[in-house]
Amino acid sequence: MQKPRTLTAVLTVSALALLTACGTEAGTGPGAGGDPDTPDLPVAGSHWTIAAVTVDGTRSVAPPGARLEIEKNGRARGNTGCNNFGAAVAVNGDTLTVSTHEVTMIGCPADRDRFERALLRAFTGRLTGKLQEEGLTLASSDGRNTLELVTETGASLAGPTWTVDALLTGDTSASLPAGSEGKAKLAFGKDGRLSGSLGCNRVSAPAKITEKTITLGAIAATRMICTGPQMELETKLYEALDGPLTYRVDHRTLTVTDADGQGFTARAETVEG
Template identity: 50%
Template sequence: MTTTVTALTTLALLALAGCGTESGRGADGAAEAGDAVRTDLPLTDVRWGIDSLSVDGKKTAAPAGASVEIDSKGRASANTGCNSIGAQVTVDGDTVTVGEKEMTLIGCPEELQAFEKALNGAFSGKLTAKIEDKRLTLTTAGGDSIAMSAEQPAPLVGTEWTVSSLLSGETVSSLPTDKKGESGKATLTFGKGGTVSGSLGCNTFSASAKTTDSTITFGPVRSTRKLCPEPGMSLERKLLKALDGKVTYEVHHRELTLKAADGTGFGAVADAPAK
């Protein structure tokens, strides 16, 4: 069953991510503008890939794609490996204070649901930040912690991108799943010679791909012709529709968004680099 995030929820998350929290206090106790981040730590404007999460003494390895990023204006985003969390934060020295949060509501496998619940709880309130050798640890007052490593951005070309969501306008949908809750793994890799190839979730494919700074123009897609059980064929049809002609794309660190003129498309993620 596919779970969607409505346009209203998505816009609320984006609006929240666009509102920096201001630190420092005026005479009336209100935050003063321009001081959302005050720190000598190389903490902000870095994508921190989550290595593990320790809650109540139990350490859990993070799923692929889990990350935290805080910009210099006090906007934070956390990716759980499935859903995204937007938050208002202040950074003062080695103290990170996480304020009000919003979260997307994509349906996730059970193990991811458990991880994102734990991460949502740990990424809250006042946290102490410690950075050593490009590794960041955020620790709560109760001793729970999030261990992270700095990630390098993924280039469009040469990266294997794994499809993670389907897009329709401002609506984000999880991938179709079978009765066991499993979806086909669809991937694509852009080559240096203006090509793209990969898997549609069942059949493999290849095509030409002419890339500019913001658009990709796909040539006719050539693919194998195996008949696949659902939800493989449903996913394949949606991806083939997106890989047709000229589309717009955006790469944000290790996330790729690709959209056709009608607003349909997909999101994909790069595997976290080896640590």
């Protein structure tokens, strides 16, 4: 399992007081320190693609995969384009107060590392939100730091390309073998057929799909020689795809498990149509 590192956001006394009064629940309604005439931003349960971030007046376009979700329980989670992150969020009128970040520790290429640092710096403290036709902008009080978010559409099982991003054992999620990230991609055609890669070799198989289950027929695969991490991932995925499978699609995240709780999660890259 990825071990989170903690970056402590610098909060003002008023921000701490707000968190103490409201807990971490989003959508708590205007309270002390908020404008009673300003309704809470309707962001609880929202999903966003991160388009760009500006820090100290310098704007950086987000890499593919950067996203943010604000959950109904007052938590935010997302991906910087490299690492997963989480934070506590309190909503009061048009203000979001973001507290401590929790970030996984995957090593990032230099350009993604720079964007990640800028994103985490912009997504902290008290931010004013402004809903627009296709998204949301979050800005610091001085306007020098902003986050540009675009509404993210949901996905269904058939159609998208699913990129495997974690392995599951029961309730435990583990990162992929180092060096195999982004290599395993799967797709289900509208006829139910599975195709893609398990990390190295191309695979295909007939699939019987119901509302909650996937039953694969014989898996056909190429016979390329794989490097260590890719072979390790491929072996684990072959094991996870053996037998009747249970699946769940949560917005753009696919979870697949077998009867023993072995499985994986994957993220929708593209949606057809």
